[in-house]
Amino acid sequence: MSEKLITIVDDEEDIVELVSHHLKREGFKVKEFHNGRDFLSYIESVQPDLAVLDIMLPGIDGLEICRILKNKNSTSSIPIIMLTAKASEADVVVGLELGADDYIVKPFSPRELVARVKTVLRRTGVSEDEGNIIKIGPVVVNTEKYEVSVDSKKLTLTTTEFKILEVLAEGKGRVFTRDQLLKKKRLWGDDKLVYDRTIDVHIKNLREKLGIAGSMIKTVRSIGYKLEE
Numbered sequence: 001m002s003e004k005l006i007t008i009v010d011d012e013e014d015i016v017e018l019v020s021h022h023l024k025r026e027g028f029k030v031k032e033f034h035n036g037r038d039f040l041s042y043i044e045s046v047q048p049d050l051a052v053l054d055i056m057l058p059g060i061d062g063l064e065i066c067r068i069l070k071n072k073n074s075t076s077s078i079p080i081i082m083l084t085a086k087a088s089e090a091d092v093v094v095g096l097e098l099g100a101d102d103y104i105v106k107p108f109s110p111r112e113l114v115a116r117v118k119t120v121l122r123r124t125g126v127s128e129d130e131g132n133i134i135k136i137g138p139v140v141v142n143t144e145k146y147e148v149s150v151d152s153k154k155l156t157l158t159t160t161e162f163k164i165l166e167v168l169a170e171g172k173g174r175v176f177t178r179d180q181l182l183k184k185k186r187l188w189g190d191d192k193l194v195y196d197r198t199i200d201v202h203i204k205n206l207r208e209k210l211g212i213a214g215s216m217i218k219t220v221r222s223i224g225y226k227l228e229e
Contacts, residue, residue, distance in 0.1 A: 004121055005029045005046075009039045009065070010054040010083065015106070019052060019083070022110040023117065036060035040068065043075060050121055052113070053100075055084040055091070063098060070099035077156050079120045083108065089197060096201045101158040120159045122146065134169045137229040139213050141169045150213045161206045163187050164199075168217065168227035177224040199225075 006028050010016050013034070020030045031048065033039040036057050051069070055062035062082060069075040079101045084091070087105040095103050101120045104113055134141040138151045143166055148155045157165070164187060168176065178199050181187065203225055207214035218226050 003029070004049040005031065006117065007031045007033060007039060007042070007048040007051045009033045009036060009051065009057065009062070011035060011057055012054070015054075015083075018110055019113060022114050026114055026118075028117075036062070036065045040065065043069075043078075047075065048078060050079045050081065050117060052081050052083050052117070055082060055086050055095070063094060066095070066098045066100055079159070081113075081116060081120060083113070093197055093201050096160075096198065097205070099158065099205075101160065134166075134172075136169055136172055136227060137213060137216060139165075139169070139210065139216065141166055150210055155209050157206070157209060158202075160187060160202055161209070164202055165206060165227075168225065171227075173226060173228050175220045175224055175226045179224075181224065 006023050008016050008019050008023075008030060010019070011034050016032050016034065020032055023030050031042065031046075033042070037059055039051075040060070053062045053065060057065075060068075062084065066080055066082070069078055069080065076099075080099065081102040081104060082095045082100045083104050083106065084095075085106045092103050102116050104116065132143040134143065140149045140152075142148070146159075146162055148157055148162060148165060164181065167181070167184060167187070181199050203217060203219075207217055210216070216227055216229060218228060220226060
């Protein structure tokens with residue numbers, strides 16, 4: 001991961017310095033920005049491996065930047081971690097709906113942020129092994145390479161979307177309650193900002209990305225979700 005380029009977009013200089021310092025200590029390359037316009041100009045020619053993005057920015061805010069990135073083919077695959085003081089359920093849901101891979105609230109632990117950066121990047125890493133393959137209908141999940149395809153067409157999922165699909169695929173036909181999904185540490189780590197509605201947003205996004213296979217994720221009314229052919 002030492003060759004990975006991380007961009008930090010935050011108008012608080014001390015936050016930028018703190019995040020940059022800890023990422024560089026882990027061997028990452030870092031590019032710093034204090035406003036959205038400079039960042040958007042930069043990615044027209046250089047595509048980072050991941051963006052750490054504040055919401056409350058001067059000019060163009062972080063949510064609008066996220067929307068711009070996810071709506072352009074050339075930048076839609078850039079993973080985004082929102083780093084913000086906005087901690088309400090509504091804020092988290094909006095960020096996830098726009099396609100953010102993770103959401104970290106200030107004040108935060110720099111070590112946890114670095115760990116989450118590594119987790120998000122790991123799903124795009126290449127493994128020499130074929131890995132563990134789960135096939136359900138037209139859906140193929142490679143749990144080693146963090147890859148998902150439908151009818152041989154690779155999909156771009158966020159880290160959490162992939163992990164939810166992996167859990168459902170491993171328990172094919174089994175109903176997972178929202179509470180069970182909320183309590184799975186492999187999905188959320190030590191994040192305390194996870195709500196029932198957060199699960200629903202991820203499922204909604206996952207169904208849309210699966211396209212024709214989206215209907216395989218079944219809603220069990222008042223209980224939860226399951227995956228079946």
